[in-house]
Amino acid sequence: MAGFYVLDVPEFRPLLEAARRHPACQVHPLAAGYTFVEFATAIEITRAATGLPPALWFGCLTAGLDGKITEFTEETLRLAPTNEPILP
Amino acid sequence: MTLTLHGVDHTARPTWKLAETIHFYRDILGLPLVHAVTAKGWGREDEQHADFIHFFFDSGNESSIAFFCYIGTRQPENLKPPRGYMAMGNHTAWRVESESDLLAWQEKLEAQGVKVSQFITHEIIESIYFRDPNGYPLEITRPLRDMGALDATDAAHTIEAALALEATGKWTSIEQLWRKKAERIQQHQAA
Numbered sequence: 185m186a187g188f189y190v191l192d193v194p195e196f197r198p199l200l201e202a203a204r205r206h207p208a209c210q211v212h213p214l215a216a217g218y219t220f221v222e223f224a225t226a227i228e229i230t231r232a233a234t235g236l237p238p239a240l241w242f243g244c245l246t247a248g249l250d251g252k253i254t255e256f257t258e259e260t261l262r263l264a265p266t267n268e269p270i271l272p
Numbered sequence: 273m274t275l276t277l278h279g280v281d282h283t284a285r286p287t288w289k290l291a292e293t294i295h296f297y298r299d300i301l302g303l304p305l306v307h308a309v310t311a312k313g314w315g316r317e318d319e320q321h322a323d324f325i326h327f328f329f330d331s332g333n334e335s336s337i338a339f340f341c342y343i344g345t346r347q348p349e350n351l352k353p354p355r356g357y358m359a360m361g362n363h364t365a366w367r368v369e370s371e372s373d374l375l376a377w378q379e380k381l382e383a384q385g386v387k388v389s390q391f392i393t394h395e396i397i398e399s400i401y402f403r404d405p406n407g408y409p410l411e412i413t414r415p416l417r418d419m420g421a422l423d424a425t426d427a428a429h430t431i432e433a434a435l436a437l438e439a440t441g442k443w444t445s446i447e448q449l450w451r452k453k454a455e456r457i458q459q460h461q462a463a
Contacts, residue, residue, distance in 0.1 A: 191426050192422060193417075193420075215461045216460055216461045217425060237392075239393060239395075240395060246430070248451075248458075249453075250458070251451075252447070253447050270448050271442045
């Protein structure tokens with residue numbers, strides 16, 4: 185089950201709101217301080233959709249990622265499911 | 273018995289630019305010069321110690337920023353603050369209470385010719401960055417919210433994931449950390 189976690193703090197709520205509006209994201213209920221945002225296929229999230237300032241945007245996966253990053257620029261984040269090991 | 277620290281008393285660093293340092297901290301930043309120690313240098317078996325002045329500027333909330341002027345010495349190469357972002361990691365950050373205060377500091381510094389970074393909004397603070405005449409990095413910041421128990425829990429998960437990766441000797445990216453942390457959060461939620 186691929187996805188990413190969002191810590192339940194005000195500064196990351198815009199990310200969660202963007203995930204709720206995203207057609208390919210399924211937002212799970214809040215549990216133990218974290219919300220899991222599930223994706224079954226590759227997804228793209230834009231910084232514009234989140235409204236996050238750059239410093240926060242570049243830390244937006246800080247609560248954890250079950251998947252892989254295929255692109256991460258100042259404006260675009262692309263994620264995909266993966267079975268690759270974490271370390272080479 | 274639980275030992276507790278009660279905030280910063282002072283931090284200190286050496287300077288070989290006495291006049292510029294006094295001008296910057298006292299006159300530009302406007303921090304009161306509140307204390308100065310002067311002493312004859314003493315020798316140890318393995319090290320001669322220069323005569324020195326140790327002086328302190330009040331940085332609020334009973335804290336101070338202090339300097340040592342080692343009289344008649346030259347700055348060793350290895351004590352010159354390096355340029356670049358890695359050296360910025362070694363810095364002092366002072367707190368102000370509001371966005372308008374932070375903006376006022378930015379204006380005040382720029383009006384005095386100090387090069388100030390762009391206003392940066394982080395997770396729980398927003399800050400401006402600049403250097404003193406010695407090249408020491410400084411920050412003025414304001415809290416956006418208080419830290420809570422969840423921040424501490426999350427920090428512990430981050431650090432435990434990082435320690436596990438560091439121990440492998442193969443850790444090269446934040447993506448690896450985020451993936452390792454996800455394993456921990458999954459277990460944390462299931463517990």
